Amino acid sequence: MVQSLNRLKESPSQTAGPYIHIGATPNHSGIEIYGNGGDLGRTLVGPDAKGERIVIKGHVIDGGGAPLKDALVEIWQADSAGLHNSPQEKRGKADPAFAGWGRQPTDGVTGEYRFETIKPGRVPFVDGRLMAPHVTFWIVARGINVGLHTRMYFSDEAAANTECPVLARVEHRDRVATLIAARGEEGGRAVYIFDIHLQGEQETIFFDI
Amino acid sequence: MTDQGSFYQRDRGWHPPPFTPHYKTSVLRSPQRALLSLENTISEMTGPVFGHGVLGEYDNDLIRNWAKTGDPVGPRIIVYGRVLDENGHGVSGALLEFWQANAGGRYRHKKELYVAALDPNFGGCGRTITDDQGRYCLRTIKPGPYPWPNRVNDWRPAHIHFSIFGHAFAQRLITQMYFEGDPMIWQCPIVMGIPDRNAIETLVAALDRENSIHMDALAYKFDIVLRGRRSTLFENRTEGN
Numbered sequence: 409m410v411q412s413l414n415r416l417k418e419s420p421s422q423t424a425g426p427y428i429h430i431g432a433t434p435n436h437s438g439i440e441i442y443g444n445g446g447d448l449g450r451t452l453v454g455p456d457a458k459g460e461r462i463v464i465k466g467h468v469i470d471g472g473g474a475p476l477k478d479a480l481v482e483i484w485q486a487d488s489a490g491l492h493n494s495p496q497e498k499r500g501k502a503d504p505a506f507a508g509w510g511r512q513p514t515d516g517v518t519g520e521y522r523f524e525t526i527k528p529g530r531v532p533f534v535d536g537r538l539m540a541p542h543v544t545f546w547i548v549a550r551g552i553n554v555g556l557h558t559r560m561y562f563s564d565e566a567a568a569n570t571e572c573p574v575l576a577r578v579e580h581r582d583r584v585a586t587l588i589a590a591r592g593e594e595g596g597r598a599v600y601i602f603d604i605h606l607q608g609e610q611e612t613i614f615f616d617i
Numbered sequence: 618m619t620d621q622g623s624f625y626q627r628d629r630g631w632h633p634p635p636f637t638p639h640y641k642t643s644v645l646r647s648p649q650r651a652l653l654s655l656e657n658t659i660s661e662m663t664g665p666v667f668g669h670g671v672l673g674e675y676d677n678d679l680i681r682n683w684a685k686t687g688d689p690v691g692p693r694i695i696v697y698g699r700v701l702d703e704n705g706h707g708v709s710g711a712l713l714e715f716w717q718a719n720a721g722g723r724y725r726h727k728k729e730l731y732v733a734a735l736d737p738n739f740g741g742c743g744r745t746i747t748d749d750q751g752r753y754c755l756r757t758i759k760p761g762p763y764p765w766p767n768r769v770n771d772w773r774p775a776h777i778h779f780s781i782f783g784h785a786f787a788q789r790l791i792t793q794m795y796f797e798g799d800p801m802i803w804q805c806p807i808v809m810g811i812p813d814r815n816a817i818e819t820l821v822a823a824l825d826r827e828n829s830i831h832m833d834a835l836a837y838k839f840d841i842v843l844r845g846r847r848s849t850l851f852e853n854r855t856e857g858n
């Protein structure tokens with residue numbers, strides 16, 4: 409025998425199941441509870457938040473082409489200056505009016521999810537080079553055994569996307585497009601459509617982080 | 618020495634694989650391409666903080682947080698434990714959210730198909746935040762097993778769903794807690810998607826008679842482990858990068 413490393417194993421993941429919305433967005437699912445605070449993660453942007461206000465919306469789509477109506481989508485991102493609203497952020501103080509974390513259900517009828525947020529600044533990669541602006545996504549649902557991590561990049565950041573060390577790592581270059589949301593407009597505000605494909609020709613790149 | 622580094626690689630052989638065909642919904646919802654390996658960047662090593670200020674007085678008490686005319690029906694239980702990281706350190710300030718069926722196995726959800734009765738006094742969800750040692754507790758009624766549309770006659774063992782938010786987005790985890798002694802654990806295609814029996818057993822809460830409350834509630838102990846961080850030994854890594 410040798411000395412033990414005394415390490416524990418991560419608790420195994422289990423599917424979020426069909427009723428994740430009861431646990432994560434109870435008010436949305438008709439269980440009015442927790443008082444005025446409502447569902448956590450519903451609002452990212454305070455009135456004084458700096459940066460360009462944008463909408464991110466889309467669907468999570470299964471291998472048969474159907475949108476998931478029972479999924480939960482969470483996002484985490486830097487503020488407009490590239491800083492995270494987190495105690496682990498040591499490079500500076502993030503905008504206190506921007507939470508950085510959001511959580512939305514996919515709609516029970518249409519399957520659409522929607523976030524009102526701001527466009528993030530650039531954040532450094534592990535070697536100090538800047539990554540292109542991105543939003544980190546985490547997707548759970550019935551039938552997903554381990555939550556899926558991916559990233560959304562911005563179509564109007566072509567130069568930054570080209571030099572992003574993470575996107576550069578993608579061997580099959582045609583798959584980079586699965587991470588880039590197209591910019592459009594809705595009532596004078598920028599809207600990015602980001603559809604997440606779980607399988608098929610357009611399968612989104614998911615990360616093992 | 619503090620644990621400041623990136624997270625230990627997730628052991629994908631310990632978790633259920635994405636494609637578990639006996640759990641039919643996974644067939645069309647499991648990515649088929651290899652995941653893209655990415656060492657943790659600050660985007661994954663940071664995460665939001667949930668202050669105790671977001672919690673209401675009864676948020677972790679499912680016996681009280683939805684009660685309208687009296688207590689919900691069913692065996693009263695306390696679930697307690699710690700949220701630890703893989704280094705065995707308590708994770709303070711972790712947000713735990715939990716949801717479950719009522720004592721009859723029925724969820725309060727409009728898409729629920731099971732004929733068991735709703736309980737007017739049971740909402741079925743709660744939340745709490747761990748203390749400085751990573752400890753948490755909640756009070757609820759023991760959920761019933763329930764049938765679900767998978768194979769013709771599949772039933773879930775009694776369980777409580779847990780969503781856990783540690784200190785970093787990379788630690789994000791959803792899992793389920795099962796109850797000691799339940800034979801249905803070993804018949805469930807969702808549970809059995811986990812390849813290693815030892816891994817499954819870490820999701821089975823132990824009945825703790827010593828901490829049961831006389832004439833009131835049984836206790837179950839359920840510890841949860843999140844990913845741990847590397848120690849930054851001799852690493853010339855710019856802080857936060």
Ligand SMILES: [Fe+3]
Pocket residue numbers: 425717718773776778
């Ligand atoms: Fe369940």
